Amino acid sequence: MSNFKSIVSLQFFFFSSISLLLLIPSCLAYNVVNFGAKGDGKTDSTAPFLRAWMSACSSTSPSNVYVPKGTYLIRPVTFTGPCRSRIEFCIDGTIVAPVDYNVIGSSNFWILFYKVSRLSIYGGTIDAKGHSFWSCRRSGHSCPPGARSITLSWCDNVVVSGLKSLNSQIMNMAIDYSSHVRVEKIRIRSPSGSPNTDGIHIENSRDITITDSIIQTGDDCISIGTGSMNMWIQKIGCGPGHGISIGSLANSLNEAGVQNITVANSVFTKTQNGVRVKSWARPSNSYAKNLIFRNLVMRNVGYPIFIDQNYCPDNNCPHQNSGVKVSQVTYKNIKGTSSTQEAIKLDCSQTNPCSGITLQDIKLTFVDPHLKRPALTYCKNAQGTHRDTVLPRSCF
Numbered sequence: 001m002s003n004f005k006s007i008v009s010l011q012f013f014f015f016s017s018i019s020l021l022l023l024i025p026s027c028l029a030y031n032v033v034n035f036g037a038k039g040d041g042k043t044d045s046t047a048p049f050l051r052a053w054m055s056a057c058s059s060t061s062p063s064n065v066y067v068p069k070g071t072y073l074i075r076p077v078t079f080t081g082p083c084r085s086r087i088e089f090c091i092d093g094t095i096v097a098p099v100d101y102n103v104i105g106s107s108n109f110w111i112l113f114y115k116v117s118r119l120s121i122y123g124g125t126i127d128a129k130g131h132s133f134w135s136c137r138r139s140g141h142s143c144p145p146g147a148r149s150i151t152l153s154w155c156d157n158v159v160v161s162g163l164k165s166l167n168s169q170i171m172n173m174a175i176d177y178s179s180h181v182r183v184e185k186i187r188i189r190s191p192s193g194s195p196n197t198d199g200i201h202i203e204n205s206r207d208i209t210i211t212d213s214i215i216q217t218g219d220d221c222i223s224i225g226t227g228s229m230n231m232w233i234q235k236i237g238c239g240p241g242h243g244i245s246i247g248s249l250a251n252s253l254n255e256a257g258v259q260n261i262t263v264a265n266s267v268f269t270k271t272q273n274g275v276r277v278k279s280w281a282r283p284s285n286s287y288a289k290n291l292i293f294r295n296l297v298m299r300n301v302g303y304p305i306f307i308d309q310n311y312c313p314d315n316n317c318p319h320q321n322s323g324v325k326v327s328q329v330t331y332k333n334i335k336g337t338s339s340t341q342e343a344i345k346l347d348c349s350q351t352n353p354c355s356g357i358t359l360q361d362i363k364l365t366f367v368d369p370h371l372k373r374p375a376l377t378y379c380k381n382a383q384g385t386h387r388d389t390v391l392p393r394s395c396f
Helices: 001-015 046-057 101-105 131-139
Strands: 040-044 063-067 071-074 077-082 085-091 094-096 109-116 117-124 125-127 148-154 156-161 165-168 173-176 179-184 187-189 199-205 204-214 222-224 229-236 243-247 258-269 273-279 289-300 306-308 327-340 342-346 352-365 376-380 382-391
Touching: 046 063, 046 077, 046 085, 046 204, 063 273, 094 327, 101 131, 109 204, 125 229, 179 187, 199 204, 229 243, 243 258, 258 352, 273 289
Parallel strands: 040 071, 063 085, 071 094, 077 109, 085 117, 094 125, 109 148, 117 156, 125 165, 148 173, 156 179, 165 187, 173 199, 179 204, 187 204, 199 222, 204 229, 222 243, 229 258, 243 273, 258 289, 273 306, 289 327, 306 342, 327 352, 342 376, 352 382
Antiparallel strands: none
16 A cells, blocks of 8 residues: 555645746747737737747757747647757747637648757647537538647657647647657646547657656547657556557558557556557557556556457457567556456457566456446456466466
8 A cells, every 4th residue: 555655645746746837948039929929819920930930940059939928829830940959949828729620620730840859848838729629520520630739750859848738639749750759747638528639649759758747638648659669658647538558559561569668657547448558450560569567556447457459449340360469568566446347458369369468466456336346357368477466366
C-alpha cells in the first residue's frame, strides 16, 4: 500500500503544480501584435503570426515569437523551418480556431511545425472548438477528415512545456518523423464522448519523453504508432480516455515496428483500458518489443493489462491471424481496481504467439459490488513468467 499511496500523492502534486504558474522566458523579440495580430478572438490573425514567425526564423541570433495575453483566431498555419538559430514560441494568451469546423477540418493540420530544429514552445492555450465537428461525426453526415491541433513533423530537438490543448477535432498533439522531443507539464482536455480525440500520437519518431502531464480525452491518452522507438513516458494522469496504447499495428503488411518503450509512475482513472498493445488480426511484418510498464495505479479501469491481437473497434474485422510479433514485455508493480473481470488479458496471435512476457508484483481487484466476483487472468497464445505476487493469478 505504501507504493500505491506514494504514487497517488505524486499524482496530486503534479496535478496541482501543472497549473500555469509557468515562468515563461522573456519572449519579447517578435510580438505578433506588432505584426498586426489582434487579441479580440474575431480578427483573422494568421498572416501576422506567419510574418512574426518568418522574421524570428530568419534571425541569425536566438529569437522568439511572443503571443501576449488575449484571444487570437488563426486558420490552418504551417511554421516552416529550418530556422537560422534557436527559436522559441511563447504563448501567454489563447489561440482559437474558427467556429466553422470546415475551415481547419479539411486541412488535416491546424498548427503545424515543419522541419524545425532547436524549437521550444512555452505556455498558453490552444482551443480547436471541436464540438460542432464531433456532432457532425456522430450524425453520420459527410464530414471533413478533421485536423490535428498541433503537429511536429520532421522536427528535431524540441521542447513543449506548459501548453494546454482543448477540444481538438481529432488528435490534440501529433509527433511524426521527429526526434529528441520533450513534452512536459501539458494539459489536454476533450470530453470523454468526443470521437478519436487522441491526446498525443507518436509515430516514426525516436527519443521522445512525455512527463508530468494530465490528459483527459475521448480516445487514447497517448498512442504510439509504427516506427516509434526509445520513448520514456512518466508521471501521467490519464483519464477519461482509452489508456496508453502501443498501436494499432498491422494496418499494412510492410510496417515498421515499435521498440524500447517505458511507461512508469502514472495513474489511470476510469479509462476503457490501462496499458495496451493492439494489432489487427491480419498479416504484417511489424513487431512490438522491449516494452516496460511499471509503477502504475489503476482506478476502476477496464482491462488494466491488455495485449489485444484481435483489435477490431468497428466490427469490420479481418478474421485472420496477426503477423505482429509481441515480445519482451514487462509489467511490474501495477496495482488498483479493474472495471472488467478480466483484469489481465493477453490475447495473442495463434501463428505468432507473444513471448518473453513478465508479470511481477501485480495486485488488481475487480470492482463488482453486486456479485463480488474475483478478478481473472485470460491468456491465449502467450508465453512468459511471473515473479513475486501476481493477483489475479498468473497463467504462466
